Amino acid sequence: RYRGVIFDLDGVITDTARYHYLAWKKLADELGIYFDEVINERLKGVSRLESLEIILEKSDKKYSQEEKEYYANKKNEYYKEMIKRITPQDLLPGVERFIEELKKRGIKAAIASVSKNAFTVLENLKIKDKFDYIVDANEIKHGKPDPEIFLNAAKHLGIPPERCIGIEDSAAGITAIKRAGMYAVGVGNPETVKEADLILKDLSEAYKILELL
Numbered sequence: 001r002y003r004g005v006i007f008d009l010d011g012v013i014t015d016t017a018r019y020h021y022l023a024w025k026k027l028a029d030e031l032g033i034y035f036d037e038v039i040n041e042r043l044k045g046v047s048r049l050e051s052l053e054i055i056l057e058k059s060d061k062k063y064s065q066e067e068k069e070y071y072a073n074k075k076n077e078y079y080k081e082m083i084k085r086i087t088p089q090d091l092l093p094g095v096e097r098f099i100e101e102l103k104k105r106g107i108k109a110a111i112a113s114v115s116k117n118a119f120t121v122l123e124n125l126k127i128k129d130k131f132d133y134i135v136d137a138n139e140i141k142h143g144k145p146d147p148e149i150f151l152n153a154a155k156h157l158g159i160p161p162e163r164c165i166g167i168e169d170s171a172a173g174i175t176a177i178k179r180a181g182m183y184a185v186g187v188g189n190p191e192t193v194k195e196a197d198l199i200l201k202d203l204s205e206a207y208k209i210l211e212l213l
């Protein structure tokens, strides 16, 4: 029934969601703005500038567009420093095995990430070549929860959306998958991905996805 699987990157393939959090936390601490892991759940899957807007909700100060760009860039510098250390050992449990299994069954695989650092992360993980198609922030107009990025991936795989499965760790991402008309698999924090059709701890439980194929 399903012929394609479209993966989010951060928090699905590797735990860069943690690094995004730590980089934002460092910036928020410097600015004296309250920020915690509960607020962070809302940042998952959301673009850099939109993430900063959410963090600034807790600040009394008004920031100009220029200042916002400056701080978003500062967070990105912290983040880039952190992802330098990523190696293939940082793949989350079950990822490699699941992708191998998809290959064996002739199922196509793509990455749909709104991160401008997606290629660096994939390169450091040495996993780039395993995907039939990769779409990142440069190719889309609207970020998640807009379905554009998932529809773009399906189109390039040459598979109708209703025959695709999307995998996400963010609320915005699950909404995007559902709006694209795909089957949504949620991993990570079960509360965050509660709208998904299937919820897994991580891809070590991917056999449950294979049962759907």
Ligand code: G6P
Residues within 6 Å of the ligand: 010, 017, 020, 043, 044, 045, 046, 047, 048, 051, 076, 113, 114, 115, 116, 117, 118, 137, 170
């Ligand atoms: C992903 C992450 C978000 C991040 C966004 C932009 O969607 O889940 O936390 O804000 O990418 O990433 P970037 O690397 O471009 O700042």
Ligand code: MG
Residues within 6 Å of the ligand: 008, 009, 010, 011, 012, 017, 044, 045, 168, 169, 170, 173
């Ligand atoms: Mg994610």
